[in-house]
Amino acid sequence: MQHPDHPGAGQTTRSVSVVLAGSGGAGVMTAGNMLLEAAAHAGYYALMTRSSGPQIRGGEAAAMLRVACEPVECMEDQFHVLAAVDWENVQRFRAEIPLGVASLIVGDPDQGEPPDVFLSSGAARATLPLKKLAKSVPDGRPNMVLLGALAELLGLPDDAVTRAVEKTLGKRPAAVAPSLAAAAAGRTAAAGIGVRFALDAPPATRRPRWLLTGNEAAGYGAIKGGVRFVAAYPITPATELLEWMSPALAEVGGTLVQAEDELASINMAIGGSYGGVPSLTATSGPGLSLMVEALGLAVAAEIPLVVVDVMRVGPSTGIPTKSEQGDLNIAVYGLHGDAPHLVLAANSVADCLGTTQWAVQLAEALQVPAIVLSDQFLGQARAVIDRPADIAPGDDRVVAAAGTPGYKRYALAEGGVSPMAIPGTAGLAYTADGLEHAERGTPSSQAADHFAQLDKRLRKLTGRDYGEHWADVEGDRGADRAIVTFGSCTGPVREGLARAAADGMTARLISLRLLAPLPADRLVDALAGVSRVLVIEQNQSAQLYKYLRAECDLPGRLTSLHRPGALQYSPGEIHRHLIEWSRA
Amino acid sequence: MNEAPCTAVPPASVMRGPNDYKSDVKPVWCPGCGDFGVVNALAKAMAKMALEPQDVAVVSGIGCSSRIPAYMASYGFHGVHGRALPAGAGLKIARPDLTVIVTGGDGDGYSIGGNHFLHACRRNVDMTYIVMDNRVYGMTKGQASPTTEPDWDSKLSPDGTGLREFQPLVVALTSGANFIARGFTGDPNGLADLIERAVRHPGFSFIEVLSPCVTFRPEQKEWKKLVKPDALRPTADLPRAARRLLRDTGFDLGVLYAGDRPPYAPRGPRAARAPSDLEAGFAL
Numbered sequence: 124m125q126h127p128d129h130p131g132a133g134q135t136t137r138s139v140s141v142v143l144a145g146s147g148g149a150g151v152m153t154a155g156n157m158l159l160e161a162a163a164h165a166g167y168y169a170l171m172t173r174s175s176g177p178q179i180r181g182g183e184a185a186a187m188l189r190v191a192c193e194p195v196e197c198m199e200d201q202f203h204v205l206a207a208v209d210w211e212n213v214q215r216f217r218a219e220i221p222l223g224v225a226s227l228i229v230g231d232p233d234q235g236e237p238p239d240v241f242l243s244s245g246a247a248r249a250t251l252p253l254k255k256l257a258k259s260v261p262d263g264r265p266n267m268v269l270l271g272a273l274a275e276l277l278g279l280p281d282d283a284v285t286r287a288v289e290k291t292l293g294k295r296p297a298a299v300a301p302s303l304a305a306a307a308a309g310r311t312a313a314a315g316i317g318v319r320f321a322l323d324a325p326p327a328t329r330r331p332r333w334l335l336t337g338n339e340a341a342g343y344g345a346i347k348g349g350v351r352f353v354a355a356y357p358i359t360p361a362t363e364l365l366e367w368m369s370p371a372l373a374e375v376g377g378t379l380v381q382a383e384d385e386l387a388s389i390n391m392a393i394g395g396s397y398g399g400v401p402s403l404t405a406t407s408g409p410g411l412s413l414m415v416e417a418l419g420l421a422v423a424a425e426i427p428l429v430v431v432d433v434m435r436v437g438p439s440t441g442i443p444t445k446s447e448q449g450d451l452n453i454a455v456y457g458l459h460g461d462a463p464h465l466v467l468a469a470n471s472v473a474d475c476l477g478t479t480q481w482a483v484q485l486a487e488a489l490q491v492p493a494i495v496l497s498d499q500f501l502g503q504a505r506a507v508i509d510r511p512a513d514i515a516p517g518d519d520r521v522v523a524a525a526g527t528p529g530y531k532r533y534a535l536a537e538g539g540v541s542p543m544a545i546p547g548t549a550g551l552a553y554t555a556d557g558l559e560h561a562e563r564g565t566p567s568s569q570a571a572d573h574f575a576q577l578d579k580r581l582r583k584l585t586g587r588d589y590g591e592h593w594a595d596v597e598g599d600r601g602a603d604r605a606i607v608t609f610g611s612c613t614g615p616v617r618e619g620l621a622r623a624a625a626d627g628m629t630a631r632l633i634s635l636r637l638l639a640p641l642p643a644d645r646l647v648d649a650l651a652g653v654s655r656v657l658v659i660e661q662n663q664s665a666q667l668y669k670y671l672r673a674e675c676d677l678p679g680r681l682t683s684l685h686r687p688g689a690l691q692y693s694p695g696e697i698h699r700h701l702i703e704w705s706r707a
Numbered sequence: 708m709n710e711a712p713c714t715a716v717p718p719a720s721v722m723r724g725p726n727d728y729k730s731d732v733k734p735v736w737c738p739g740c741g742d743f744g745v746v747n748a749l750a751k752a753m754a755k756m757a758l759e760p761q762d763v764a765v766v767s768g769i770g771c772s773s774r775i776p777a778y779m780a781s782y783g784f785h786g787v788h789g790r791a792l793p794a795g796a797g798l799k800i801a802r803p804d805l806t807v808i809v810t811g812g813d814g815d816g817y818s819i820g821g822n823h824f825l826h827a828c829r830r831n832v833d834m835t836y837i838v839m840d841n842r843v844y845g846m847t848k849g850q851a852s853p854t855t856e857p858d859w860d861s862k863l864s865p866d867g868t869g870l871r872e873f874q875p876l877v878v879a880l881t882s883g884a885n886f887i888a889r890g891f892t893g894d895p896n897g898l899a900d901l902i903e904r905a906v907r908h909p910g911f912s913f914i915e916v917l918s919p920c921v922t923f924r925p926e927q928k929e930w931k932k933l934v935k936p937d938a939l940r941p942t943a944d945l946p947r948a949a950r951r952l953l954r955d956t957g958f959d960l961g962v963l964y965a966g967d968r969p970p971y972a973p974r975g976p977r978a979a980r981a982p983s984d985l986e987a988g989f990a991l
Contacts, residue, residue, distance in 0.1 A: 163991050333989035343989075346982045352801040354793075371988075376979040380800050383826035387793035390786060394766070394797030397784055402801065420787050507991070546782040546798075546805055549761045554776045554783030565732050565777060566785075 138191035145208030147181025150266035155186025160287035166325030183212040196614025200695035214238035263305035271309030278321030337501035338364035340475035348483025351377030354391035361433035385410035399545035405431035421492040434498040446499035447688025465493035466639035470613035484517025539583025599629035619697025643675035725750035741918030744892030751899035766795040770812040772839035789819030807834040828882030833970040841920035849923035885910030
């Protein structure tokens with residue numbers, strides 16, 4: 124230990140951030156997951172993201188954790204601890220692992236020096252002979268020594284670590300005792316460092332909490348919303364959503380089928396939904412690009428459908444394992460013709476559940492496709508969250524009854540939603556068609572039919588009262604300034620705004636959940652009286668800012684904070700910008 | 708456009724004739740188009756099997772022949788170009804109780820939808836796929852399709868494409884289709900019989916139908932002289948079927964292959980639990 128008077132010494136904190144890093148096979152992901160579980164069992168909230176090298180298997184890896192006394196939705200500005208089993212290629216993650224003078228770098232002295240890119244931060248250093256300690260325990264492994272050491276630094280109790288190890292190694296009970304012994308050795312050694320980043324006591328009253336990823340939350344939301352058929356084509360970072368749904372759907376009597384490509388997966392889902400079964404597919408940017416034509420079919424033929432787009436860095440293959448909010452334009456504008464549809468965005472890991480569920484409800488009620496925008500950060504982050512509140516059940520699909528006299532599938536109903544005949548229903552056979560059609564469904568190239576059907580399809584969306592879910596409206600409702608954002612920017616914006624509030628700068632915060640059709644009246648109401656509006660998003664071209672300006676008259680002076688992805692906004696970055704903005 | 712509401716379907720006890728399986732929508736096809744023969748054969752087969760029209764869905768993509776769903780009295784789905792097979796598969800997997808018949812042409816099925824054809828054969832979902840092959844894109848007024856002869860002259864590909872013809876039966880056999888046949892629209896009774904056998908056969912059944920385009924390929928009127936009815940006899944023996952394809956003239960009619968591969972079914976344990984039971988997997 125080079126700095127015995129380290130600022131972390133003897134204090135407790137509401138939030139601690141640590142990185143576990145190492146080369147392939149070092150088991151840092153396993154140790155990271157166990158640390159996350161241990162924090163959860165100790166009563167804390169937590170968030171974990173992961174990063175790995177380009178190798179398909181093995182290769183350097185880093186598990187990034189934030190453990191806190193309250194629910195957290197983003198990473199902190201800096202990590203308190205960077206702990207590595209070895210340093211091979213760990214410098215690859217330097218942009219994702221900001222350190223400062225208050226940070227601590229922990230490494231095995233037998234594995235060489237930490238890379239300069241980390242040392243140059245001015246962080247303190249400590250050494251732990253992880254490998255030697257592991258060897259002192261029969262079948263001990265260095266990653267378990269590291270787990271114990273970090274539990275000690277964070278002040279996580281033994282029983283929480285024991286539960287996490289037992290749960291993770293449930294299928295290999297013989298590995299439990301050596302792992303716990305190695306963790307105990309790590310804990311003892313770490314106590315000798317003389318520095319702790321101990322957390323305040325966890326909340327005294329524990330609410331029901333869950334540990335899950337945003338992708339899992341979206342999958343569960345889909346099932347809660349009624350989805351029972353999914354067609355899937357794997358794509359990073361949406362694959363885990365589909366993999367979670369595969370057995371989960373089977374549990375509830377539904378079916379997932381693996382398709383040959385995204386053209387097939389979305390058309391299969393449309394086929395299933397035409398058959399009366401609420402259907403979904405999930406993908407990322409490249410897949411969404413392939414699905415656009417079929418989305419137009421679902422609009423024209425009025426077939427409910429949900430597509431979850433777990434956004435990644437684009438264009439083209441981009442950076443599949445990193446997050447960006449660059450798909451807003453294709454989600455809103457990608458379809459040819461006038462093709463009104465729904466676009467929603469989840470704004471936290473927990474919200475992936477409610478937003479996807481709501482998307483299914485709306486798609487079914489309005490007989491229209493819905494795109495749910497999630498992203499790599501939300502989808503792949505594992506988080507300890509409070510069990511999300513249940514949202515109210517939605518309207519069921521309006522279905523035509525057998526023998527309805529004079530049935531017309533695309534009747535120009537008042538509200539626009541016309542009862543859908545489900546195959547198997549006697550007397551109502553019709554052809555669902557991407558060709559423009561007359562009310563009966565028969566193809567028509569008449570301008571009058573085109574006008575009437577376009578109007579019907581638009582009316583059903585614009586006439587709907589979407590209720591209070593359209594956005595999360597927070598912050599100081601009386602403030603003269605407002606921030607509008609969406610998706611995974613919401614977490615750092617909330618935290619950055621809270622810091623700015625401590626500096627005396629207040630603002631309203633509107634995190635949009637329903638992006639299309641944009642509830643312009645509600646947005647304008649929520650912004651009533653403000654003189655400044657700041658739109659924050661994570662893409663190069665300010666897609667949300669331009670969309671909002673095109674769709675409604677925002678009050679006051681408008682500015683935009685936008686930059687591309689790969690790295691999430693940090694609360695500090697937002698905070699600094701808000702302070703600048705408050706002076707502008 | 709005819710705006711009369713759908714005619715109510717007679718009760719199940721009523722015997723239906725082929726015309727009860729046709730809708731009142733007038734086809735867009737040219738007089739003499741082979742595809743009329745498929746509508747007739749399909750209606751005949753449905754009547755013979757006494758299918759309830761509401762329990763049948765005819766699914767298609769884009770092209771002349773893909774207009775068929777609207778001409779039948781059953782449920783129909785007219786989707787996007789090349790994706791009829793995925794739409795049909797999704798429908799059948801989500802609704803196994805329905806009889807699903809996917810229809811289309813050689814461009815839709817073998818070109819833009821070629822990948823889905825391979826995987827539909829592999830997946831072996833219990834449905835029937837009828838391809839009306841006229842060796843030309845008719846709806847776009849005469850371009851070479853995958854089954855067009857390499858030297859067939861067209862505006863888009865003067866002097867021909869120079870490409871080898873796609874071999875639908877070979878691809879179907881090697882990709883795993885469970886029932887493979889070739890029919891001819893000039894023989895609606897024989898075609899109706901093939902359709903009935905295909906629908907009854909478990910798994911993915913594929914019928915390549917020679918369906919002349921009298922407008923852009925008038926020479927195909929001669930097909931009636933070239934076809935060889937009953938030249939193909941069903942076998943469940945894959946190598947035998949493959950050997951027959953080596954001698955195939957392209958005009959041999961009948962069933963080439965009738966296999967016994969089990970149709971697609973969801974795998975793994977299944978249950979009917981409440982969605983809220985899934986929360987146990989997240990709860991701490």
